[in-house]
Amino acid sequence: MYNVKEIQPVTKYEDGMLHEMEDSIATEYPLTVYVNGEEFATMVCTPTNMEELIVGFLASDGLIRFPDEIESLSIDESKGFAYVDLKNKSISGDSFSNKRFIGSCCGKSRQFYFQHDAKTAKTITSRTTITVENCIKLMREMQEGSSDFQETGGLHNTALCSTEGVILSRSDIGRHNALDKIYGHCLLNNVSLKEKIIVFSGRISSEVLLKVSKIGVGIILSKSAPTTLAIELAEDLGITAVGFVRGNRLNIYSHPDRIINEVN
Known part of the structure; x- marks a missing residue:
């Protein structure tokens, strides 16, 4: 089981002096997602709430709209793999044309398609203030x-x-x-x-x-x-x-x- 943070030794400079100490360092964890047996994406993430992460990611990418479209979802934390089977849905070759590496610093490390996003983005009419x-x-x-x-x-x-x-x-x-x-x-x-x-x-x-x-x-x-x-x-x-x-x-x-x- 991975943690959000790990304790690591560090040399700290403060007030003109160097001294040894321990510090909490954020964990960086690669998670490769397979959808219907095909490698879909590798996300670099913090290893918490990973089921939520996978479901939210698939919904954002337009592969699902609701969780009940998922037949099964399992995560092998020791290997960094997640396996998702979708119900009654074949994934087109275009979805896997380029396996994606999703870096922790975001931005252009993810594919960005206006055509794809046009299908899933919503125009908001909320009157919330x-x-x-x-x-x-x-x-x-x-x-x-x-x-x-x-x-x-x-x-x-x-x-x-x-x-x-x-x-x-x-x-x-x-x-x-x-x-x-x-x-x-x-x-x-x-x-x-x-x-x-x-x-x-x-x-x-x-x-x-x-x-x-x-x-x-x-x-x-x-x-x-x-x-x-x-x-x-x-x-x-x-x-x-x-x-x-x-x-x-x-x-x-x-x-x-x-x-x-x-x-x-």
Whole structure:
């Protein structure tokens, strides 16, 4: 059984001195997923909530819409393999034309197809609103709730929230993996996504924005910055993208009508 973190020896420089100590280091774990007997993708991830990760990943990639489309799912943690059999579904050769390696740092290590994403991305019509004060509160609550991040400094955090508080949080070395874990949990446990918000520690890339649209959430709050393409997609897909939620400030990049400033 793998852990989120491992204790490793390290030489630390502090106050003009070098000294030996132990430090908590985030675990990096390669997981190769086989679908219907064919090698589909290798994900570099944090080895927690891996069933959620696989289900969320398959849903994001458009292979499934609901968990009951999966005939069986098993994970051999010692070998780093996951085996998925889908019900009554043959996978076209195009799906396996290039075996994918999904790095922990995200971005172009994943295949990005506008045609493919057009089939699974959703235009969001949510009327959910949230105050600026609660945006800041949710970010603080997510960050303070992650002891693994505080110990290692090497994980991304993602939380599914109501307008008032965190409902569910997941961590991973890959920010896209953390989102897939959230999505997978919601699918496996039939969690309603109505009037929910995603709070996120990493940069809002186009891939992250598309994942949020596939999950079906209308507001994403990030501690970091968005990219230009992510903002364009947010405008097109009806998603409110908020970045630099730090301290007592934030930037709204798209659909600002969902963010309310309550002046006392």
